[in-house]
Amino acid sequence: MCNKRASQYHKVEIPPPQPFLKSLKNTLNEILFADDPFRKIRNESKTSKKIELGLRHVFPILEWARGYSLGYLKSDVISGITIASLAIPQGISYAQLANLPPILGLYSSLVPPLVYATMGSSRDLAVGTVAVASLLTGAMLGKEVNPVQNPKLYLHLAFTATFFAGLMQTCLGLLRLGFVVEILSHAAIVGFMGGAATVVCLQQLKGLLGLIHFTHSTDIVSVLRSIFSQSHMWKWESGLLGCCFLIFLLTTKYISKKRPKLFWISAMSPLVSVIFGSLFMYFLHDHFHGIPYIGELKKGINPPSITHLVFTSPYVTLALKIGIITGVIALAEGIAVGRSFAMYKNYNIDGNKEMIAFGVMNILGSFSSCYLTTGPFSRSAVNYNAGCKTALSNVVMAVAVAVTLLFLTPLFFYTPLVVLSSIIITAMLGLVDYEAALHLWRLDKFDFFVCLSAYLGVVFGTIEIGLILSVGISVMRLVLFVGRPKIYVMGNIQNTEIYRNIEHYPQATTLSCLLILHIDGPIYFANSSYLRDRIGRWIDDEEDKLRTSGETSLQYIVLDMSAVGNIDTSGISMLEELIKILGRRELKLVVANPGAEVMKKLSKSNFIESIGKERIYLTVAEAVTACNFMLHTAKPDSTVPEFNNV
Amino acid sequence: MCNKRASQYHKVEIPPPQPFLKSLKNTLNEILFADDPFRKIRNESKTSKKIELGLRHVFPILEWARGYSLGYLKSDVISGITIASLAIPQGISYAQLANLPPILGLYSSLVPPLVYATMGSSRDLAVGTVAVASLLTGAMLGKEVNPVQNPKLYLHLAFTATFFAGLMQTCLGLLRLGFVVEILSHAAIVGFMGGAATVVCLQQLKGLLGLIHFTHSTDIVSVLRSIFSQSHMWKWESGLLGCCFLIFLLTTKYISKKRPKLFWISAMSPLVSVIFGSLFMYFLHDHFHGIPYIGELKKGINPPSITHLVFTSPYVTLALKIGIITGVIALAEGIAVGRSFAMYKNYNIDGNKEMIAFGVMNILGSFSSCYLTTGPFSRSAVNYNAGCKTALSNVVMAVAVAVTLLFLTPLFFYTPLVVLSSIIITAMLGLVDYEAALHLWRLDKFDFFVCLSAYLGVVFGTIEIGLILSVGISVMRLVLFVGRPKIYVMGNIQNTEIYRNIEHYPQATTLSCLLILHIDGPIYFANSSYLRDRIGRWIDDEEDKLRTSGETSLQYIVLDMSAVGNIDTSGISMLEELIKILGRRELKLVVANPGAEVMKKLSKSNFIESIGKERIYLTVAEAVTACNFMLHTAKPDSTVPEFNNV
Secondary structure (H helix, E strand, C coil), rough: CCCCCCCCCCCCCCCCCCCCCHHHHHHHHHHHCCCCHHHHHHHHHCCHHHHHHHHHCCCCCCHHHHCCCHHHHHHHHHHHHHHHHHHHHHHHHHHHHHHCCCCCHHHHCCCHHHHHHHCCCCCCCECCCCHHHHHHHHHHHHHHCCCCCCCHHHHHHHHHHHHHHHHHHHHHCCCCCCCHHHCCCHHHHHHHHHHHHHHHHHHHHHCCCCCCCCCCCHHHHHHHHHHHHCCCCHHHHHHCCCCHHHHHHHHHHHHHHCCCHHHHHHHHHHHHHHHHHHHHHHHHCCCCCCCCCCCCCCCCCCCCCCHHHCCCCHHHHHHHHHHHHHHHHHHHHHHHHHHHHHEEEEEEEEHHHHHHHHHHHHHHHHCCCCCCEEEHHHHHHHHHCCCCCCCCCHHHHHHHHHHHHHHHHHHHHCCCCHHHHHHHHHCCCCCCCCHHHHHHHHCHHHHHHHHHHHHHHHHHHHHHHHHHHHHHHHHHHHHHHHHHHEEEEEEEEECCCCCCCCCCCCCCCCCCCCCEEEEEECCCCHHHHHHHHHHHHHHHHHHHHHHHHCCCCCCCCEEECCCCCCCCHHHHHHHHHHHHHHCCCCEEEEEEECCCHHHHHHCCCCCHHCCCHEEECCCCCHHHHHHHHHCCCCHHHHCCCCEEEC | CCCCCCCCCCCCCCCCCCCCHHHHHHHHHHHCCCCEEEEEEEEHCCCHHHHHHHHHHHCCCHHHCCCCCCCHHHHHHHHHHHHHHHHHHHHHHHHHHCCCHHHHHHHCCCCHHHHHHHHHCCCCCCCCHHHHHHHHHHHHEEEEEEECCHHHHHHHHHHHHHHHHHHHHHHHHCCHHHHHHCCHHHHHHHHHHHHHHHHHHHHHHHCCCCCCCCCCCHHHHHHHHHHHHHHHCCCHHHHHHHHHCCCCCHHHHHHHHHCCCHHHHHHHHHHHHHHHHHHHHHCCCCCCCCCCCCCCCCCCCCCCCCCCCCCCCHHHHHHHHHHHHHHHHHHHHHHHHHHHHHHHHHCCCCCHHHHHHHHHHHHHHHCCCCCCCCCHHHHHHHHHHCCCCCCCHHHHHHHHHHHHHHHHHHHCCCCCCHHHHHHHHHHHHHHCCCHHHHHHHCCCCCHHHHHHHHHHHHHCCCEEEEEEEEHHHHHHHHHHHCCCCCCEEECCCCCCCCCCCCCCCCCCCCCCCCEEEECCCCCHHHHHHHHHHHHHHHHHHHHHHHHHCCCCCCCCCEEEEECCCCCCCHHHHHHHHHHHHHHHCCCCCEEEEECCHHHHHHHCCCCHHHHHHHHCCHHHHHHHHHHHHCCCCCCCHHCCCEEEEC
């Protein structure tokens, strides 16, 4: 134990009081503008330059368009056409998943990508509809409005939900509340996406087996019961054709996965399947009555739908609810995808700015017959692999879709539905990320538990139950972290002034008359009773040990507050109670290294007076030295150590 | 900067892996058995002794009955009679508040105190009904069942709600989930109680003004509108008499507050008011028709009610809901009261054991015509001041109440209702604790905000809204603490190896090629994006500063993880991303003092390989020394420092 500097301690400063409004401003600033997005604009002195930077901030197209080259154009055209070939069949399939007219899938690949190209900050994101949000729209809306009996209302409500989703996304972005999306942890997303993919695959059994009547529920029990209860209705032609396409699609996917350079094989395979399937049905539809096909698709680009939005009760609340839930899920997926590709290419993405881009794109989409879009992973991955350089690839895709809408829709007349089901299943199987789940199990059991509950909630309950479960358990984990902070005994690492957890560093030595406890978290109402009880138990344990070994009794309890980030009024009361409880047991409390925030609160209460100013030290080592010093002088309380101003 | 020990660093240990089940057991043990309640029983070797200790654990009466003396008995009888004199009028008043027959207030002071005396561990708690839970029962039940039109169902549902409250309390205690109650922070309770007291006082205006028709809502707007819309119905006799009693009661309360020795003056004053009021009405009821009085009270002790419990839908869910809400509030009050008096008298209370006692007392209460009871503050304070020694004072009170029920009920025939209103108002005014609210404002603005929202929620909304608001905001605070941890720059305190926050210790000096950042909280999904952004901003700030001053550029980022209590998979991904981001900026990451839990997780992922084992140090000082050493040698990456095993 180093005794070099007894009676020469550093003072723990009390931070100067801050006016309430200033500290409130600082706090809000930290919560909402952590990344300081306007740094560049603020540092600029000229007003004209400021406006230019501001415009470029809102419309990143102004940024990248300036340095645009012919080489970029070539890459963007190639990748744009590639993603269009994926977007057309996928769009039609996902619209079917949402019980919406197939043409809506094409509409949704026209307007939103154009908006995103001007406002989005990702260079790799390819905009389009996604399976999970489509299924969710279908399931939630279908519960209230029958899409077959009342197709018009159903369609209009889908537009309204998209409008609300866009509105919410824009608001979240403008209010810089992007962190709301962070409540979906990575583990929750893995489980939720896996569950949703499983559910979507199960739904496709309807198409694969050529069934007409099907359950509206999405849980595995209802779906399997519905399938096996009508096994006499299964159509073998449909099933056989579906299996052929499924094998073809999975094989191309496998090839592309093994050799990333051959990415175009899997990117093109859906379109190839559609072409072959359509040709097959065109020539043989008289022979195979059991295989349903798409039928007529209306020619022409998006009709306006702004007048179709429904703002009258009772449907407006339904649309609002669907909009908020699907909007948040779409945001979480889009931002995560944008971020991961930005990581590969070394550029940065501002989550709040992206939210505004997504929001505006969905609002304008809802005005032009589109339903909810975001940045789907599969399409963006193809875009990235195809070598896109800027968001212009989205424009190219939109043009290709527009050409299709204007001239090529009759070609899809004979496309068999079973091909669409195979395309969806292939896309979904990639989302069941069991490797990620295994990784979670190895690293963090609790995260695995969150992931599993989300998965099981979606598969055996509904998509919403899975979502609520995973968010609930994630938040519970945060509350539990604060509610049950670790407290451990510290010991001295020999020949140093370092004190560490004796369980982590078993070589660390303790002193018999001192108990050094480290609190690993804030002291809040949710944990103050626990901390009081747990400290009492540590003291009991220590005294039992000393009694059996016959050593000198305990005299001082040193509380290391290095990791106590904050304290509230319940926490301060607990500390005051602790002094009294320790006093009854003839023990003295000593505090080491309270942080700025804690020191501020302690000085405002009368805790510092009740513990005594000389009982607060800057480090554990100094606290120990001082306690030793006081132990070895006759009247410990009368010996106030001298402070050495730092 | 001390360079004494370059190339001689302490190793950061990786804790040995623990089997999953063992670590799960440890975690659950910490969460549920923090205070190690069975320590004594476990340490005992003989089985007979173990059983004896176990029985004493469940029935504390066996503990204190052994050392009982005549002196104790004298004190307990005095305090028991004192609280009985308060319990009788208060019981009748509170039953009226719950729209229940007044006799129920007396029944509820008979059975529950007897149960508590055998099972409760507090020596000062006086059991009885409380105003807030009574009002809440009345408001919630009254919304669904009319107490005037359907008094029988109303009564039976009140018993059922009490049964469910007791059942929940027992279960919480048995499952050791007492910490559920901790979600009500002190600040929330202050605001909620103040609001509830305000609402209860407002309700008493009905009695004071002698009104017959009254609103069922409890918010201030509805109540005031109801009162002033029927100002022609006000009865001046009733109001005048009420004001007289109010002045009398408040005066006696003031005297007792000024001179605690005269506690009996305020304790007796309700009974005195009842006696005087009854005498007044007995002689003058022909002259004052405007003053309603209680009327007949049934003679005899509690009739059984076990067969009256309602377990059929649709009422069972209502009773369950009321039971849970009122049960939690009653628990929070009872345990807080028990704890504060235990603090004064230097003994300990086990929250989980108390819950079981409260639960059993309410279950047995619901079988014997009692409604929800707990340990009210006012009655317990009188008990404490009257000098009670053990829970026997509750038995004495119960006996006094039994005598009243058997022989004295006719005496209450002429008791004016306005006296009861005055008694309630006097009791409630003490609960509006504006001094505590001011204290919160001074110490912690956020706690004040919680308190204020609870108050306003109760007064302007409903009691439930106030409760949900305060719990919601309290939990949000915990989530926000984890979601937005503080990160600050650390500097060296001269001539030491201590590093501290440079805002807290402005004298601390920084090095130009090093940025030391301290993270003040766990790294979880909810904050990993924020931390990544915020660290980036600190680096931007530092580089801007160095650029303007023309100093050498930044080379190392030292992350002090002393206060990072835990990390999840999202956090680990963030750290891995951070290494890449820093790499792009030609910066190197160095980690100081990761704790046991963090080190375990980091070693399971491949983070340690990607950062390099030689980049993790035990202290910030060693990390800085090592960085300095590497900076001053030609090829920093090739120089692996030697480790010195601790």
